[in-house]
Amino acid sequence: MGGRQRPPRARAPRQGRPAGGGARVNSRAAFARIEGFLAWEAEVAAAERDARAFAAQFPWLPAAEREILEQAYAADRLRYAEEVVDRAVERCRRLAARYRVECRRICARWAALCLSVALVAALFAVVPAVLGG
Numbered sequence: 001m002g003g004r005q006r007p008p009r010a011r012a013p014r015q016g017r018p019a020g021g022g023a024r025v026n027s028r029a030a031f032a033r034i035e036g037f038l039a040w041e042a043e044v045a046a047a048e049r050d051a052r053a054f055a056a057q058f059p060w061l062p063a064a065e066r067e068i069l070e071q072a073y074a075a076d077r078l079r080y081a082e083e084v085v086d087r088a089v090e091r092c093r094r095l096a097a098r099y100r101v102e103c104r105r106i107c108a109r110w111a112a113l114c115l116s117v118a119l120v121a122a123l124f125a126v127v128p129a130v131l132g133g
Helices: 022-055 063-132
Strands: none
Touching: 022 063
């Protein structure tokens, strides 16, 4: 069918070294890249198959025009698939950022609560000793 569209953009690698289990993290990333590659190749194959089926509906077209129609159909479908993947990736990034902010907020609240409880406990321990003195 000719030239293939580029696969969706890969996620930028994280900076710095992973905190322990580096080989496991690298193998997970490698498996994710392989899985993404295979999924994209399956999408390309499906687009080419559907393009051939679509062009077969026009038997009166010369072979060259049918080939052009197949290429245009497949390219349009792959462009759409890439947009869908890009939107999903962007949504995941926005959700991850939102969850990070929320997690930090919850951690800050817990830290404030624990500090308050420790301070109250210290006051209950010290104040009677000072007053009874």
